Amino acid sequence: MTNQNTSANYADDLPLNPEDERKLDVIGHAGLLIIACAIGLVANWVGTGTSPLTALPGMATLYAACIVGLALARFVPFYLPSVAWVSLIAILITIPGVPGAAWVSEQVEHLNFLALATPALAYGGLALTANEFAIARRSGWKIVIVAICVMVGTYMGSVVVADLFLRLGQ
Incomplete structure (x- = not known):
């Protein structure tokens, strides 16, 4: 049995269909985002000493931006990745001159990006799918x-x- 590791073999295993994201369960992801926000508030508290109650309005704003972005990715008739929608919403709500942008910026100032990113990056580094294990086994x-x-x-x-x-x- 010969082992032909070609890019075509790997491409067959990877879900590259952008339509998969159009079936995103916004409600299910909303629950997961609440857990991520809670972990982020604790990490922000440990990393910066900012009380979770002080940082809560900023985290709620980020949560709302994420939910709106996920909903747009799910329901808008043309494809744009959810991360692009979330980023676009976050940019729009912080543009100077947009109503409420000063308040949003003031609330988000209580959040430290590195404190929020560390748990997410740690999870991303540790989360391996069955597909990734299969690729590793074939690679040798x-x-x-x-x-x-x-x-x-x-x-x-x-x-x-x-x-x-x-x-x-x-």
Whole structure:
């Protein structure tokens, strides 16, 4: 049995149909977003010391922007990814001159982006699907070597850039 690892084989396994997002369960995602917001409030509290009650209006605003963006991705007759819709809504509600933009910006100031992004990125890094495991099994041990080289190279590149900028700052 020969193992032909071609890009066509991988493409058959990946769900690339944009219409799949059009069937998004907005209500189900709304519940999951509440959990993510709660974790974000705790992470913001731990990371910055800002009380969750102080940060709650800003988080509620982000939650509302996400729900509106998901609803638009689900119901608008042309395709645009939900992340683009959410970003567009967030940009629109913070444009100076838009009614309420000053209030939105003031409320969101209580949220630290890194504190919110850390749990999401940790989950994203740890969440592996069955499809990803199948791809890894087909790729074999060579992919492990490539992954290690990429990680070491990225780390070393970051070290060089950080060292260069730290030396320039002295």
